[in-house]
Amino acid sequence: MNDPRVPHGQGGETLLFLTDDQLRQGIEAMFFAYRGFTADPDRILADISYGRAHHRALHFINGAPGTTVNNLLRILGVTKQSLNRVLRTLIEDGLVESRVGRADKRERHLFLTEEGRALERRLSDAQRARMRDAYRTAGPEAVSGFKKVLEAMMDSELRRQYHALREGRND
Amino acid sequence: MNDPRVPHGQGGETLLFLTDDQLRQGIEAMFFAYRGFTADPDRILADISYGRAHHRALHFINGAPGTTVNNLLRILGVTKQSLNRVLRTLIEDGLVESRVGRADKRERHLFLTEEGRALERRLSDAQRARMRDAYRTAGPEAVSGFKKVLEAMMDSELRRQYHALREGRND
DNA sequence: TTGGAATGTCAACAAGGCTGACTTAATATT
């Protein structure tokens, strides 16, 4: 901390000396960037008196149509009571459809209605626009590093889910 | 979206074609990574019945000792009423000291007490440890890209504040 | 001296987390 020098190259590139201040900078970058990350959808949501929780539900149902409630609350990392409150309003408002499972009738499979897809698109358009601008500003190599660090920052269970979501999608 | 090809090199590296799915991946990475980012301090805070808001206040007072309340709420992006509730408990619990300004006696300058510094250190040690691991796993080039993208994701006002925090610190 | 800024406080409210207890239905297990 009193020695901000970074002796790299010594012992290979994997061993790098990181000062507390360098790490603090990363922490603050995450804090401020996350604010920007949520700012655009938050503005849209505020107008229609929905919250971030609704956005998250719409996002993941859109990404995995037919997902079960149990599945969804594992991804979101909330209790079923908390998710249920959000889900109920989305179903009542006709944005989400809940279908009884065919194989296992205890399960409910969740789908976006046409209206739900429209809102999801509106929200994610705003969020993607910011992401696209950031990616373009930073350049392709930066994007690759960005994703590497974010992935390394996840808990292993979250990382597993993150990868599971990719499978079956064209990326 | 139907054409996941990425024609890069055409028109320089700044013009890159980004599919919706590529951007969605980045969005989900931010979501899951932020969960990891806050997980360790959250666990510590839960034990002592404080919340994330207390952590944020401690973090920024630690980084800019003597900062005013107005300053702090601009950085945190919350109302003074919201900040005040958190600040009051921190002062009552002897973690933060509020000194009346010498030049302008309306202002209160905020400092961490010894106990406050101890908690801040405990929280940020946990958060820095995860950050350090992530940085080491991803490597120095990835870290540079990570910071570039995060910075590009901030609102301009947030980016201004982010840089202002660096000045006067040895990074 | 008066206007405005900085701060603090009270009250009320909402979103969105949580726990715990309980029901219903369906599936699994023994």
Add this chain to the structure above:
DNA sequence: AATATTAAGTCAGCCTTGTTGACATTCCAA
């Protein structure tokens, strides 16, 4: 067949942390 477990939903109550609005105090500056 009886029993246990699982998925989902619901109700009640609690907490944190955000919001508005109204108002008091203090003090600087024009």
